[in-house]
Amino acid sequence: MPTSSHAHHLPRARRRDAAENRAAILVAAATALNRDPGATLETIAAEAGFSRRAIYGHFATRDELIRELIARGADRVAHAVTGITATNSRIAIAQIGKRLWREVEEVRVMAQFAVRGPLADEVGRALEPTRTLLRAAVEQGISSGELRQDINAVLLTRLIEGAALAVLDEATRHPLDGDEGARLVMTAGLAMAGLSWTECEHTISEMERSE
Numbered sequence: 255m256p257t258s259s260h261a262h263h264l265p266r267a268r269r270r271d272a273a274e275n276r277a278a279i280l281v282a283a284a285t286a287l288n289r290d291p292g293a294t295l296e297t298i299a300a301e302a303g304f305s306r307r308a309i310y311g312h313f314a315t316r317d318e319l320i321r322e323l324i325a326r327g328a329d330r331v332a333h334a335v336t337g338i339t340a341t342n343s344r345i346a347i348a349q350i351g352k353r354l355w356r357e358v359e360e361v362r363v364m365a366q367f368a369v370r371g372p373l374a375d376e377v378g379r380a381l382e383p384t385r386t387l388l389r390a391a392v393e394q395g396i397s398s399g400e401l402r403q404d405i406n407a408v409l410l411t412r413l414i415e416g417a418a419l420a421v422l423d424e425a426t427r428h429p430l431d432g433d434e435g436a437r438l439v440m441t442a443g444l445a446m447a448g449l450s451w452t453e454c455e456h457t458i459s460e461m462e463r464s465e
Contacts, residue, residue, distance in 0.1 A: 285300045328384070335353050340461075351444075401449075
């Protein structure tokens with residue numbers, strides 16, 4: 255018969271194991287979906303080293319699993335961009351793009367479902383805190399003349415976000431190394447904001463000198 259101490263610790267150990275298994279499933283799902291956006295639960299289970307039944311013990315459906323990945327990615331991005339205070343809107347946009355790329359393994363899944371698929375609206379809602387920060391930079395840049403003047407701030411914010419996500423989505427099909435990917439994300443966002451390629455290069459160099 256187990257001691258009272260053993261009985262006290264057993265539920266806690268089970269909860270810890272369940273949490274670790276859930277985390278392992280999410281990591282495996284990100285890996286499998288980055289490799290193939292159409293990856294099935296069976297594929298994800300095999301990647302995690304679990305049975306499909308074990309997956310269902312944590313997630314009722316594939317969409318539920320993907321929604322949690324989207325939420326995790328959004329939280330990571332929001333945390334990554336916290337503290338960006340550049341007064342120059344161009345620098346701020348570059349910094350947001352660079353920090354977005356740092357979370358690439360998490361947000362590639364988000365990018366895929368943002369640019370295609372039925373969960374695009376959910377990705378948009380999940381990214382709203384980051385979009386708010388980006389919109390503030392865009393509004394300031396339009397007001398100061400640092401950014402293009404022919405598109406309103408709300409639409410331009412969405413277009414810049416879309417340009418960055420398109421690079422992340424491309425990275426799922428043709429792997430990009432760290433520096434190349436970060437530069438492309440920054441350049442895509444800045445170009446959509448109205449900068450020429452030489453202005454993009456100058457802005458990125460200026461940002462790197464300030465870090």
